[in-house]
Structures are given as C-alpha cells and as structure tokens.
Amino acid sequence: MLDKEEMKKIKQLKKEWENNVVQKTLERFPERKNKLVTGSGKEVERLYTPVNLEGSDYNKELNFPGQYPYTRGVQPTMYRGRFWTMRQYAGFGTAEESNKRYKYLLDQGQTGLSVAFDLPTQIGYDSDHTMSLGEVGKVGVAIDSLKDMEMLFNGIPLDKVSTSMTINAPATVLLAMYIAVAEKQGISPDKLKGTIQNDILKEYIARGTYIFPPAPSMRLITNIFEFCFKEMPLWNTISISGYHIREAGATAVQEVAFTLADGIAYVDAAIKIGLKVDDFAPRLSFFFNAHNDLLEEVAKFRAARRLWAKIMKERFGVKNEKSLMLRFHTQTAGCTLTAQQADNNIARVTIQALAAVLGGTQSLHTNSRDEALALPAEDSVRIALRTQQVLAYESGVTETVDPLAGSYYVETLTNEIEKQALEYIERIDKLGGVTQAIEKGFIQQEIQNSAYQYQKDIEEGKRIVVGVNKFKINEGSPKGLLKVNPEVGRKQIEELKKLKEERDNYKVKENLKLLEKAAKTDANLMPLILDCVKSYATLGEICDVLRSVFGEYKESVKL
C-alpha cells in the first residue's frame, strides 16, 4: 500500500480537485441530487481513492482465493476451473409436468436441478387437506408421497445430477424421499450430491412456511446434520438463506447480518446436541439475493465471506479449513422485477446475475421476465438460462478471479458492509440470539421498516423503477403466460385415494406409531422417517404425527 506521505499528497490533491475542478463543473450543472445513495440507501461519495483504504492490509483483509479470510473467493481457480452451477428453480403442477420441465432444462444446458414444491407440500399438508384447496401445484410441484417423488425424478440419474430442494419445515421427509428414490435407482446415499434448504429461522422471519415451533424444528435440522455427516458426505445439509430476508425488504447489510446470525444459531444448536463443529460446518451452505445495485451486491458477497470466516475462526474455533468457507447459491432479486414492460426484466436480471458472478457465487438461479406475473413460461426460463450462459461464455468476467478486487469503491463498501453487519449481529447477541430476537419481533421490525421506506421512496419519486414510476407506456395484456392446470388438485386427490388403497396400510400405521414414539425422545428421526416414506406413508400423515408431538408455531407479528 501507499505510504503515509503519498496518502497525504493524494488527500491534498483531492481537496484541490474538489475546490477547483469540481466546483467549476457544479456551477455549470449541479449533480442530479444532493445525496446519491446505493440501492440500500447508503450514501455514496463522488470519488474513491487510495485514501479510502488507508491502513488496509492486503494479506490480512483480502489474501488469496481459497485462503482465509476468503474475501476473494473460496476456490483458488474459481470459474477458470469450472463455471458456477446453473440451477434454475422449477416446479409446478404434477410430478409428471415438473419432470418434463426438468428434462427440458437439463437439455438446454442447466447443470443442476432445483426443486420448487407447492405450498401444501412445504407446509406438510396432503393435496386433499382443506387448507390445500386451490393451492395444489400452484407455486411448485405437489408431492404427497414417495410415488410422486419417483415420478418427479423419473429418468433422471441421481448420481449424475446434483439437486437442490427448497423445503424447510418438512425437509426430513423430502430428503428421505429423495434417498428412497435414489435407492430404487441403485444409488447409495453417500453418492448423492445436492442441497436441502432446511432453514427454519428465515421462515419465521420472512417466508412463512413453518409448521412446528422453534425447538423441535431445530431438532429436526440437527437430525439432518447428524444423519448426513454419517450417511451423505457430499450433501449440503442446509442452505442458510438471506434471499427471502432481502425479498421481504431488508437492506444489503441486514441481509448479511440476519443470515449470518441465523448461521450462528444453527451452529450453536448443533454443538448443543453434541455434534463437533468441524464435522458439520463444511457442509453448511448459504443462499443470497442478487439485487439491483451491482457494486454494492458484489461488496456484500465478499463481506459475507470474510465475516463468516472470522466468525467460524474466532467464535467457534474451527480447525478444519473447510469449516471457514462460505459457499453460496444466489438468486436474482424477484422483488425488483416489474409487471409493467416485463421484457425489461431481462436487463435487470442480467445486471443482478453479473453481480453474483463478480461476487463469486457457487451456483445461480436467474429469474424469468414474467416473474411478477406468473410462473416462468418455457421460453422465458430459457432466456433466463441463456443469460447465465452468455455471462459464462461471452462476458470475459470469468477469466480471472475476483476481478473487482482493489477497486477503491468496492473494497470500501466491502469493509463498511462487514462492519455494519457485525454491529447488527452484536445487537442480536445482546437480545439473546436469533430465536429471542424473532420472538421480540426485532428482526421483523427492522425488515418492515426498510420495506416501508423502500415503498415510500418509490412513491415519492426518490427511487425510480423504470416502467413503473417513470417511462410508463400503455400496454396490452401480457401473452403466453404459464397457466397451471386447474385439474391438478383433483388429480392429486384421486391418486392419493388410490395410493391408500394399494399400499400396506398396516405397515404404514406401524411405522407412524414408531415415529411418534421416537419423536417424544431425542432420537434422530431420519431413519424412522425413511421407513415411513418407503412404506408410502404420505407427507401429511408423517407431518401430522410430528404436529401431534411438537405442536404448531404461532406467528409473532410486530407491526
């Protein structure tokens, strides 16, 4: 870095530049606003220089990719070795329809699967439950039993693809089903690669698809940690998520802070039940949002990596270097996409995807242009996938590692985000940890306040959304949107009836009873859930047993 004398000189020259050159320009035309801010509302200076990074230490703060504190990336060669996994979140209607979409995406060059389940499945209800009326197959695929899961992966070799499943409260059940399907394909669990989202804390905070109260939910989560450590070494046991927290309205700093705070809570929970941190930490993964402000987002990813590494080292004293690495999946920000002039969303997604790539993501989902209107139509999702492929093959940003490092602005932002996120984490610590903070409504209120401010900024014209509060046109109705077959609900209910007639109901009953018994102890429930699943107990039946033992979560709302 530059020495003290050089810094002094630059400081002085900058002042002169501002007083003379800039001042003259401002007199001719002022800047667009008195204050210019990042997407998250942080004030941005006119110019960043080495002075902003005075006192910085490359080896300490940046170092090299694949080396602590991993600011520059978790792998030494990053995309020079292998591109990020292109993994489009998909699923709708019946298992059969989703299976078709998965095959299409794999054909088109996607390199990993990502399963979207419908709301009844996510909340542990079968398709014939009263709460499922009107919801079956609408936001994802309907899975009632192993039979549906078999159909979902029909013809897809599970030893050749890695699968990410966005499932949280009933994660144990869907993971068990996945294992059972693989077994039927002759593949042992230790060969399976993928991720299960399994992050209940963010459900309480921002997403809402919870079932059980916090304590038993943590138990199920750590059951998965323990089970996978023994049986599935290649499987990511959790995807600690900031995406949804950001979508709910959080700022970049809040996204990092609350996500890492959740991570700390999970590590604490696992240690509490006797797991050794280096046994499970290497298989923790994360999931972030890629929002509009390109440079702020890049800084955010780098800050998250560095902060997590420090937390794992200093707070938890990990010895395995894999435990220090924050590996993450990214999704571009759905909340920024508009219903108006939907094709513009392609441009937005491109910028956001670029941020994720420049930020060093391990895998990426790009939203489709019709995000604000419906689930992706086939041609829309193809464009979204192509966006990733253009970035990978044509943009050149993949040819070197962490290309934006050293930018005075980006490094300053990285430092600031890390600092402010840490302050939030300390506040949460004072409140007694994440579960306490959620109960008190602290995290939810912070997010709600940011969300409200965001909306006000749009309505006051301080924040421009192209096509919505500026550059509007008169549009016709959108065409070619995906429509979920309304018969899905009826079909699933029929299939359920058939299933219950054809299976060995005695065996199902026995397995469910054993599960109930075990749930009342602190045994690991995965093996018992596997037995239930293999005998074709339904998701709803299994979750109802757990409901009867664990109870249901009551929302904590602080307006």
Add this chain to the structure above:
Amino acid sequence: MEGKKIRVLIAKPGLDGHDRGAKVVARALRDAGMEVIYTGLRQTPEQIVETAIQEDVDVIGLSILSGAHTHLFPKIMELLKENNIEDIVVIGGGVIPEEDIPELRKVGIAGIFTPGTDTHDIIKFIREKVK
C-alpha cells in the same frame, strides 16, 4: 382526526407466506388515518368473514401471491353473501393475472391492485368507496 374512522381488515388467505406487501399496505393505511386490523398468515375464508363481522370493518383487503385466489376470493365473497353482508368493500392484491380479474369483479371484488401499485391509489379508492 375525529369522525368516522375507516376500518380495514388486511388478510392473507391461504398458505402464502409473503407478507411484505400486506404489511406495507397496512402501514400506509394507518398513516392515512385508518384503523387497520391485520390478522396474520394462513387465514381461512371463514376466519376472515367472522373477523370482518366482529370488527365491523368497512373494507377487506386480501393479499395473495400463490395463485390460489381463483378459489379463495370467490369463497370469501360467497361466505359474505351467506351472512347477508353487502356493505363491505372487498379489494385484492398480489400476483393476480389480468385475465382472472373479470371473474373476480363478477363475484364482487371491487378492485384489484397488482404489482407496481402506488399505495396512494389504494387509499384514494377506499376513501371514495366508503362513504
């Protein structure tokens, strides 16, 4: 500040857990001087209607992003009718495709506010409809 208060029930019917919009609208209505009853997630049509009766609301605002509006909105309107309630203004928002709107209007939903809506438009609409 004195005088007739407009009372609004903001409800999230069904299993959809995305409440950012509902909460932003609730707060905006509060800032516009209205009394807002927010009942949280996973409301059944029966719960929504019963709450509307006890709280004697002027408006019910339904927020849904899961596509289940095609079943849930008409069900709610049906229950209101069964209870002989004709004077509550029912509005909706969320991810509701344009082509579904005519059907919803037919069963009595007075207005649908889709993504990109300015909260002031909702406030204006409510003030005009509630006299």
Add this chain to the structure above:
Amino acid sequence: MEIVEKITNGDRRAAAKLITLVENNFNQAQEILKKLYNYTGKALVIGLTGPPGSGKSTVTDKITKILRGQGKTVGIIAIDPASPFTGGALLGDRIRMQDLSLDKGVFIRSMSTRGHLGGLSQATQATVKILDALGKDIIIIETVGVGQSEVDIVKVADTVVLISMPGMGDDVQIIKAGIMEIGDIFVINKADKEGCERLATEIEMMLDLNQNSRWRPPVLKTIATDNVGIKKLLEEIDRHIKFLKESGELEQRRRDSAKKEIFDLIREQWKEILSTFIDNGFLDKIVTKIVKREEDPYTAVEKLSSILVHSYTQGGIKNDRKD
C-alpha cells in the same frame, strides 16, 4: 327496539354495528344504550394490562380457552395505541388469538386509543355493556397500559390483572404510572426468562408497602405460550371475585365504576356543549389573550364558565334534567 332484540338474541353483527356507532356517533348510540341497559349487569369484567411484548394477548387467548372449556362465553376488547400524528392504528392483537376467531362463543373487538368522540373510556364502558347484553359471561379488556387513559379503563373492571415479564430493562415498569395500586393480581409472564425471581421479589416488596388493603394481590408466574400457570391465574381470579362478593367490595367497585361513568359522560357532554356555544373564533380570541399574557388562563376559564352557565340557563339546548 329491533337492534336491542337482535343483540340480546346473540346477533354478532348487530352488536358489532352498535359498537361502531358508539365510536363514531355516541349521541345516536346513547339512545340505543338506554334501552340496552336493563339487559346488562351479568358479566364479570376482567382488565388485563401490561407493556408491549409481555404476552397479554397470549394470556388472554389461554384464559379464554379454559373458560370456554368451562362452558362460559367470552367477550374480548383489545385496545391498541393509535398514532398520535395520523390518528390511524394498526390493531394486531387478534393474531395471538387465531384459534378463537371461529369459536362462536367468543367475540373479539379491536379498538384504538384515539378518535373516539367522547373518549376511550366512554367507548370502552359502552362496549362492555354491549357485550354483556350480547350474553357474554366474561368480558376481558386488554390494554397496553402505558397511558393514563388506559389505566382509567382498567378501573372499570372487577378484577385487574397486571402482566409484566422479566428482563424488560425497566424491570418494574408497572410501578410507574401509578398502575401498581390498581392491580388485584400480578402476573409475571415468560417466567422461564432470567430475572423472574428478582422481579417477583421486587413486586412483593412494593406490595408490602401497601398493607391497608384487605386483599393481598398474589404474584403469579406463567409461561402463557406453554399454558403454564394459566389455570392457577383463573383460580386466583375466581378467588378475587369471591372475595369481592363476600366482602361487599364488588358492590363498592360497581358503584365507583358507575360514578366514574357518570363523570366521564358528563365531562364529554359538557365538552360538547362548550363547543356548541363557543365557536372557534371566540375561542381563538381567548387563546390569543392568554398567549399574549393579556389574561391568565384561570380568569379566562372563570369567565367562560359563567358565560356557559348563563347561556345554558337561558334555555339554549335541551334541558331534560329529571330528578
């Protein structure tokens, strides 16, 4: 009167509409309330107050479930603060009482602290009567209890339960605002949190200072979310009601409550009378004099009062004083 008949026959909608009328047009509501009065007096009124986050709504929810199990019907008035700037309010107490929303034996009404022509106290007391006439055996008034007006409302109750929780920083927040004196039962909710014992001791010490009362308020510990201690709370409420009846205090409380209501109503009536006699222009002139130090407020009001009495006795408004 039709609406009275509807309400006494259990028509929830009619009751709800009357409550709205009470809030928006008390004079009109009053006419109906007159007719309704004879159907009131059966319900027991429990006041529940505590700082935000202490779990009042959860306690209310749990108490109600047990009462329902005992075959009793319940009315709940959940009062939340309104914005002092816009007058609007976010009323979210119902969220903690989800299961009750479909129980026909339970009626829940959310109310804000502002915008009641006639004041919150008046509106609440009228709502209690309406729910009483609707047939509710127990009426629970739940308030945040940080403002004086909310403290007033709770005085309307037969039994007042004060809820606190450990670790709020200001551990004995309830000692402030003169609320301690009105508590008949003290509950420390979220009793599994650190600081519970200390808080209990502090409350007991405060209660030791007030030895003249014949009723020594019990200090109970609950974990409402786990239903711990709720049955005991109800038993203590029952014990308190029994005490009130046997000692004659219930009669005294009802008398105090009626007296308070008289004064609340009179105060509101005279405020209204004042505004019909004194238009804003005249009032503004008085205000200017006071601000300019041309007249002191005490003299100004004395003058106003005599103008008022003079105008009133000249027969300007309805004069139905019946002895």
